Each structure stands twice: as C-alpha cells, then as structure tokens.
C-alpha cells in the first residue's frame with residue numbers, strides 16, 4: 073500500500089485546533105465525571121482481587137482458559153464510526169490511538185525483557201510475562217517466536233485492535249513501521265528493580281490514557297477501549313502487588329519513582345513517536361490525563377493497602393505448575409550458578425530483606441501470630457475468584 077493511503081497523525085491548522093480545545097474545555101466537567109465513573113467501576117476491590125488471584129491461577133490451573141487471558145466483552149469493530157468520538161477532536165483521538173499502537177506493537181521484545189529481567193527478582197512474574205534468555209534462544213532456533221505467558225496473550229491483541237479502530241475512525245489504516253525501540257534488560261538486581269518500576273509506569277500510563285480515551289467515546293468504541301483499559305488495569309494491579317511484596321508498603325517512594333519514569337517516557341515519546349510534536353500541547357487533554365493518573369493511583373493504592381502478606385506470598389511464591397518452557401541447554405556450571413542465585417533470591421524475598429526495618433518487623437510479627445483479620449481477607453480474595461464461577 074502506498075504512503076498516501078495510510079493514516080499518519082497530523083494536526084489541523086492552528087485556528088481549528090484552538091477552536092477544538094475551547095469546545096473540549098467547555099465539556100471538561102462531563103469528561104472528568106466520565107473519567108471518575110470509569111475508574112471507580114474498574115478499580116473496585118473485588119475486581120482487582122480477581123486479577124491478582126488469576127496470577128495464582130495461571131501458575132496452578134493452567135487448563136483454565138480464564139487464567140490464560142482476561143475474557144473480553146464482545147464488540148463488533150465494524151460498527152465503530154467517527155460519531156462515537158465525543159468531546160474531543162477526532163484527529164486528536166486518532167493521534168492518541170496511534171501513539172498507543174506504537175507503544176503496544178513490540179510486545180515480543182518486551183516479553184524477553186521481562187522474562188529475563190525478572191528471572192531472579194521474581195521468577196513467577198518472569199514466567200507470567202515472558203521468556204528468559206535460554207528459552208528465547210530455544211524458541212528462536214525452533215521457530216517458536218511467541219511467548220506463552222498470560223501477559224503476552226493479553227498484550228498481543230492490543231496493537232491490532234488499535235489499528236482497526238484507527239482505520240474505522242480515519243477511513244484508512246495506520247502505518248505499521250514502528251519507530252519504537254525497546255531497551256535491553258539484564259537479570260542483575262539493579263536492572264531488574266529498574267525494570268519493575270518501568271513496567272509499573274507503562275501499565276499506569278496505559279490504563280490512565282485508555283480511561284481518558286474511553287471517557288471520550290460512546291457505543292462500540294467505548295466498549296472496545298474498556299476492554300483494552302481493563303487488561304492494563306490487571307497488569308498494573310499485578311505489577312504493583314509484586315512491588316509491595318518485594319519492597320513492602322512504600323506508597324510515596326513508589327509514586328515518586330513512577331512519576332520520574334513517566335516524565336522521562338513522556339519526553340522520549342514526544343521525540344520518537346509519529347505526531348509526537350503535537351502530543352501534550354492541548355492543555356485540556358493534559359488536565360484530563362493528570363486527573364486520570366491521580367484517580368487510578370488513588371484507587372489502586374487504597375486496594376494495595378488491604379492485601380495481606382499471606383496473599384502476596386501465596387500468589388508470588390508458590391511453586392508454579394505452569395508447563396515448563398523448553399530452553400537451550402546450558403553448561404552445567406552456568407546451570408548450578410543459576411540455581412544458587414534462584415534459591416538465594418527466594419530466601420531474600422521470604423525474609424522480606426528489601427523492606428524498611430519497621431514495616432518488616434510488623435509484617436514478620438503478623439506472620440508469626442497468623443493475624444485473624446489477614447486470614448479472613450486472604451480467604452475472601454481466594455474465594456472471590458471461585459464464587460465468580462470460574
């Protein structure tokens with residue numbers, strides 16, 4: 073297909089843009105109310121409990137399809153039309169969709185980052201998200217390019233769906249020659265911790281920006297954006313729970329780290345994405361984006377506080393029964409080294425060694441006395457999943 077037949081993000085002339093911003097500003101109260109309603113509904117504690125428990129399910133009940141990918145609400149993409157965009161200029165909605173598509177596209181590269189990056193820090197998370205170095209090498213050598221984690225199954229549907237939406241809204245398909253270059257992540261401790269922050273930031277940005285887009289959408293467009301958004305909320309909830317398990321409750325330190333990383337990503341996106349020069353120049357969209365980020369953080373944090381260590385340990389530490397992935401053979405001395413690091417890292421996690429001293433002591437005492445409130449909350453999280461008929 074020639075370039076002329078492909079969608080490329082472009083802004084209209086200045087006066088038209090300003091007029092659009094005015095109209096969007098007048099509608100701001102309605103949009104903010106929509107954002108609040110979406111976040112309140114999609115961050116209910118019971119919903120997040122289920123997402124967290126599905127991580128356990130992925131490792132222990134691999135036969136259950138619900139654990140392999142979050143079920144989507146059926147939407148007819150062909151029914152999406154430009155009239156579904158409300159309260160924002162259509163070109164700006166398409167620009168946001170296109171940026172999201174470029175971010176979502178290199179999923180196979182991200183799965184290698186996380187599979188290798190988390191192999192020692194939190195192996196259950198590594199398996200959920202991707203493949204380690206020797207598993208990727210085996211896959212590449214045998215024509216198995218894909219990864220078998222639930223995270224991949226959920227992410228792989230995003231960029232294609234976004235491309236279809238853009239085509240419906242703009243009347244032509246977007247370019248798919250992606251300028252995005254994922255970085256290389258190693259498994260050493262500092263890199264793995266940085267990667268955990270980076271993943272949380274990405275899932276937070278993705279959730280919050282799909283919330284904004286959904287707040288400007290009606291009908292089938294709204295429904296499909298909610299599908300994408302809920303996948304991202306699930307990832308955000310699992311990543312953040314993993315952060316709490318590894319580092320203990322540290323809401324403000326985590327928040328500062330995420331905001332710093334988010335600002336860095338924003339600057340890079342402006343430089344490297346198609347249409348990046350106009351991204352972030354509309355002050356009304358900026359207000360909506362900030363409100364959405366703050367609300368998602370508020371509701372997530374409220375939920376995180378209620379998760380007992382008992383649940384975090386059950387979810388992130390139990391021996392996985394997920395099918396073992398085939399891997400390239402390693403020399404015996406390298407394998408012995410890997411096994412030793414795995415057990416040292418496990419002892420470090422179970423001993424809560426990365427936690428701040430006071431929080432650590434409190435949690436260890438609660439673990440010892442088997443706090444009844446925590447037991448009850450743990451049972452509720454576990455039973456919620458089964459009560460929902462899974």
Ligand SMILES: [Fe+2]
Pocket residue numbers: 176227230278304
């Ligand atoms: Fe995604």
Ligand SMILES: [Fe+2]
Pocket residue numbers: 227275278303304307
């Ligand atoms: Fe995600």
